[in-house]
Amino acid sequence: MSVIVNNIKKELREFTNTDVKKSDKSFFKEKVKTYGVRTPVVRKLANRYFKKIKHLSKEDIFKLSEKLLQGGYNQEATIAIQWVAKLKDKYSxxxxxxxxxxxxxxxxxxxxxxxxxxxxxxxxxxxxxxxxxxxxxxxxxxxxxxxxxxxxxxxxxxxxxxxxxxxxxxxxxxxxxxxxxxxxxxxxxxxxxxxxxxxxxxxxxxxxxxxxxxxxxxxxxxxxxxxxxxxxxxxxxxx
The missing domain is CATH 1.25.10.90 (Leucine-rich Repeat Variant)
Structure with a gap:
């Protein structure tokens, strides 16, 4: 499963835009970790990778999501939250x-x-x-x-x-x-x-x-x- 997370990180680094990164940081008072990737691009990435993992159990998708949250980057959190939100019909x-x-x-x-x-x-x-x-x-x-x-x-x-x-x-x-x-x-x-x-x-x-x-x-x-x-x-x- 770590391959999925590593591939996402790799793609986010490839999409990095310096201007977007500066803009991202200007929205927050606190220090933030950002790749500088626009949200629509991140959401498309989340959807594309979700198709690859949707066959997994809810518990496994939660584990992948937590790994992304652990990274601390805004874009990784966006993907994690989007995945977890897609499972709302399965929440216990x-x-x-x-x-x-x-x-x-x-x-x-x-x-x-x-x-x-x-x-x-x-x-x-x-x-x-x-x-x-x-x-x-x-x-x-x-x-x-x-x-x-x-x-x-x-x-x-x-x-x-x-x-x-x-x-x-x-x-x-x-x-x-x-x-x-x-x-x-x-x-x-x-x-x-x-x-x-x-x-x-x-x-x-x-x-x-x-x-x-x-x-x-x-x-x-x-x-x-x-x-x-x-x-x-x-x-x-x-x-």
Whole structure:
């Protein structure tokens, strides 16, 4: 199986573009490992190699995916996450513990975090809602990527926009826990969650923002109200 991983690494090195590598690094505050390969190219590579491994067991594909995650490169993580997401119909209730371990151990920037949460964790908690309490508990983690994940995991893609169908009890509980978080990427994460929740119920999110706007960091507040009408935005932004 290591041959597959080595071949992927070899191809990624061949696709390396210096300008793309510089651009990739500009998106992140933290140091990132990147080959400098555009995402559409990486996704095509992931699909091509998945055809070669789809006959394998779920467990073996998970092992290959973890090997890619261990490399630390953004593009390798993209491939790993794409493969695991393709297996969502085969997830068992116990797979959550594997995903939680990966999230804590290998996810080290917002790009990997969001990709993993949207395409792996969210489908998992839709299949097995009993794990929602665990996701909410990440809001107390020392690991900022777990804290961001506690919010982003409630977001899903619906058509061309992001939304959440989860209960406001869960969403507001996570927002309460993250309300005063010092990390701006965590603030953006829960602000994004609130914005996504506003797609289905703008009033409840607006009321929540108004109750907390004196304490809520402006970064989170701006994200939360982004889809609201100008009049409501103005009210929310008034000090």
């Amino acid at each position: 209730v116990y797979d959550f513990e594997i995903f939680e371990k990966w999230l804590d151990k290998y996810i080290d920037n917002w790009g990997k975090d969001d990709d993993f949460c949207l395409h792996v964790i969210h489908p998992m908690i839709e299949l097995y809602p009993t794990w929602i309490e665990n996701v909410k508990s990440w809001a107390y983690s020392d690991n900022m990527w777990l804290r961001r994940a506690s919010a982003v995991s409630f977001i899903t893609t619906i058509g061309e926009f992001y939304a959440t169908k989860h209960s406001f009890k869960d969403i507001f509980e996570v927002a309460d826990r993250l309300l005063l978080d010092k990390e701006d990427l965590v603030q953006k994460g829960y602000g994004w969650m609130l914005k996504s929740a506003s797609v289905h119920n703008q009033k409840q999110v607006f009321d929540y923002v108004m109750r907390h706007k004196e304490k809520m960091p402006r970064t989170a507040l701006r994200y939360a109200i982004e889809k609201m009408p100008p009049k409501l935005k103005q009210q929310a932004m008034q000090k």
